Amino acid sequence: QVQLVESGGGLVQPGGSLRLSCVASTNIFNNAILGWYRQAPGKQREMVARITSSGATNAADSVKGRFTISRDNAKNTVYLQMSSVKFEDTAIYYCNVNSVHGTFWGQGTQVTVSS
16 A cells, blocks of 8 residues: 655766655655665666665665765655666666565656767
8 A cells, every 4th residue: 555656767867966756655665775776678677776674775786976865754755866867777777665564666767868
């Protein structure tokens, strides 16, 4: 019954920035690991970045130093700040919540890096 809605995707030029947001329909972020995943054409879905309930983060090597994940539990929202984007960042980005109550996915938001 949990719904996750991503937003903020779109067309961005190489080197540009954008911020993705994911809002949950219910208060499920407490004690949950939140993450962003992406799937590019011809590739498997991969982890982009994660953030724990304590605020610890980790990110894929391909985005380290460029992407930053953050969370606002009061707003049931997780963000992905994307900077210095590259063509290889083009993908559908999915929000993920991993909690003791289950694992939930959003429907995804398209990010296209192009001139």
